Amino acid sequence: MIKTSTFQIQIVCPGCNSYHAVSGIVDFDTCQNCGKSINVRSILNERMFGMMDRVKYINGFLAGSIEQMGGTGAYKLLYTSMPPECEECRVLLDESMLIKAIEENKPVVCPSCNHKMPVRKADAEIKEFHPKAVGVINDSHGKDDNEKNTDKTEMFVFKCMTCGAGLELTNDTKRTTKCNYCDNENYLPDSIWTKLHPNKEVQPLFLMLDLVENDIKETIDYFLRVTAIRVYSKHFENFICSYFEKPFVNESLLIWLKCFLSAKNDKSGFNMDFEKLHKFFYDNLILGLENHPVELKMTVAEYGYNIPVVIQEKLSTDNNDSVRCAFAKNGNLDKNIYKKLQQDKNEDVAAEAKKHKTGFLKSLFG
Secondary structure, eight states: OEEEEEEEEEEEOTTTOOEEEOOSSOSEEEOTTTOOEEEHHHIIIIITTTTSOHHHHHHSOOEEEEEEOSSTTOEEEEEEOSOOBOTTTOOBOOHHHHHHHHHHTOOEEOTTTOOEEOEEEOOHHHHHHOTTEEEEESOTTSBOTTSTTGGGGOOEEEEOTTTOOEEEEOTTSOSEEEOTTTOOEEEOOHHHHHHHSOOOOOOOEEEEEEOOHHHHHHHHHHHHHOOSOGGGHHHHHHHHHHHHHSOOOOHHHHHHHHHHHTOOOOTTOOSSOHHHHHHHHHHHHTTTGGGSOHHHHHHHHHHOSSOOHHHHHHHHTOSOHHHHHHHHTOSSOOHHHHHHHHTOSSHHHHHHHTTSOOHHHHHHHO
C-alpha cells in the first residue's frame, strides 16, 4: 500500500554558513552561494532525525519541523504525511498517478495546471534513506524532460583576472576555475556565481513508499515504548490538525488510524500519552462529523478507544448502515449505546450489537 512522505530540507553550508535548499536525496550537493560541496548524505541518514528511528518516523502519519541550529551540519526539516500536491497550484495529486509515473519513468504532469515535476525511481541512495521507497517526485536528479534544467546550457563569458582571456562559464563550472591560456586560478565573484547558481526556493520532495500493515503497526509500537522523544507527540497533533483541514482517505491512512485509535498506554512506562492524543483527535473529529468520509467514520467507529459519549451518540445514529454496523463491532462502548444499537432497524447492526453483553450479563460472564 502506498504512503507519501513530504520533505522540505535546508542545510547550512560549511563554507559560507548560509542555508542551502536541498533539491534531492543525494550524497553531495553544491552550495548555491559559495560552490562548496555539502555532504547531504551524512545529514539525511545520520543526523536529520537525531536519536529517533528514521524509518519508523517516516512510516507514520505525522507532521512537524525538526531543526538543528548552529555550526557545521545545522539543518531545517519540514515534514508532513499529507497527500502530495502540485508545487505550483497546490491541487492534491492522485497517488496512483504518481506511482504510474515512477514505473514509466515519466515526469508527473499536474492535471489542473499542466506543471511538470521530475520523477526519480528509487536507487541505492534513496533505498539507503528508506528501504521501502518506490521513488521520489520533484527530486532535481529525476526524469523531467529537461524542464527544470534548461539553464544548464546557458553560458557566460568572464575575463581571466590575470591575462584577460575569455573564460567560458556554465553552471557546471567550479567556483575556482583555471584559465586555459595562462593556467592561473580565478575565483568567481558573487555577481557571476549567483547568475550561474541562482538561489533555489525550498521545494517539496515527495517520497513514495510501498508499505505493509506491519510497517505501520511497528511505528505505533515504537512511539508507545521509546521514552526519550516525548517532544514528538506534537507531530501527531500537527498531522491531525492538517488532516481535518483537508480530509482524505487511502489504505495506508486507514491502517494508521486503526492502529493509532486502538493503541493503549503501557502503564509500566510509556512515551506518548495516547489517551491525550485520542482526545485531541476526537475533539477535531466531532467538528463536521456528519460530512466526514464514510471510510473514516467506519474506521473510527470500529477501532476507536475511549470514544467520547457525545461522539458515540452521533455514530449510533449515523445515516450510513455500514458506519453503524462497524460501530456495533466495537467492544469499548457505553452500555446504553449497545442497547440502542441492539434495537437498530438494520438487522446486521442489531445482530452485531447483541454479541456484546451489558449490565448483569456482562458482570456475570465478562
